[in-house]
Amino acid sequence: MPVTAKICGLSTPETLDAAIADGASHVGFVFFPPSPRNVSFDQVRALIARVPPHVGTVGVFVDPDETLLSAALATGIQAVQLHKTTPERAAAIRMRVPVWAAIAVKTRADVGQAAAYSGAADRILYDAKTPEGAALPGGMGLRFDWKLLENLPQPLPWALSGGLDAGNVREAVGGTGARLVDVSSGVESAPGVKDVAKIAAFLKAVAQC
Numbered sequence: 001m002p003v004t005a006k007i008c009g010l011s012t013p014e015t016l017d018a019a020i021a022d023g024a025s026h027v028g029f030v031f032f033p034p035s036p037r038n039v040s041f042d043q044v045r046a047l048i049a050r051v052p053p054h055v056g057t058v059g060v061f062v063d064p065d066e067t068l069l070s071a072a073l074a075t076g077i078q079a080v081q082l083h084k085t086t087p088e089r090a091a092a093i094r095m096r097v098p099v100w101a102a103i104a105v106k107t108r109a110d111v112g113q114a115a116a117y118s119g120a121a122d123r124i125l126y127d128a129k130t131p132e133g134a135a136l137p138g139g140m141g142l143r144f145d146w147k148l149l150e151n152l153p154q155p156l157p158w159a160l161s162g163g164l165d166a167g168n169v170r171e172a173v174g175g176t177g178a179r180l181v182d183v184s185s186g187v188e189s190a191p192g193v194k195d196v197a198k199i200a201a202f203l204k205a206v207a208q209c
């Protein structure tokens with residue numbers, strides 16, 4: 001089975017088109033105003049119109065309220081990636097749309113939190129835990145110890161994220177067995193500024209995994 005990749009935090013037609021042309025399986029749009037990658041509903045509507053049916057569209061949220069969630073779902077996103085969201089809230093959201101539950105990982109105990117999302121999510125996204133008080137719960141280019149995922153029974157389909165780039169994704173996939181990887185900072189030239197050459201290099205490296 002080939003390894004596939006989600007390019008997260010896209011906000012321009014050029015970089016979205018590059019991700020699709022270079023083979024991304026999913027593209028992600030961040031709905032979180034403090035993020036340098038935050039996008040408006042109109043922006044996402046226009047971007048989604050460019051996405052072919054074989055590429056999945058994922059909205060990224062931090063424990064969204066009903067108003068934000070409903071407006072974002074109206075753009076046409078196919079799944080939601082939920083950070084800092086309880087299993088109970090995730091389960092309620094899953095009644096409306098497929099859910100990816102982000103698990104912030106620093107320790108083995110963090111990884112164990114994934115089990116609580118059985119029945120509440122469709123996929124787990126293991127991501128690096130950002131420091132206490134950080135402005136963002138993801139998208140900071142931090143990685144966690146991939147050994148924490150070794151020999152771990154997985155409650156759900158899962159993806160690996162956090163600090164990946166073209167230079168380390170092969171090692172990350174080899175060490176963890178991930179079949180889906182997610183990247184944001186590793187394909188940027190500055191926070192929030194996606195780089196088409198880095199997107200191409202990342203997706204080429206993924207294709208060689």
Ligand SMILES: O=C(O)c1ccccc1NCC(=O)[C@H](O)[C@H](O)COP(=O)(O)O
Pocket residue numbers: 008009028030032035036037060061062081083127128136137138139140141142143161162163164182183184185186
């Ligand atoms: O990317 C953001 O700005 C962001 C903001 C709020 C919640 C989550 C966010 N990103 C989540 C992602 O899916 C990132 O791709 C993931 O954390 C990996 O980021 P990076 O380590 O920068 O590749």
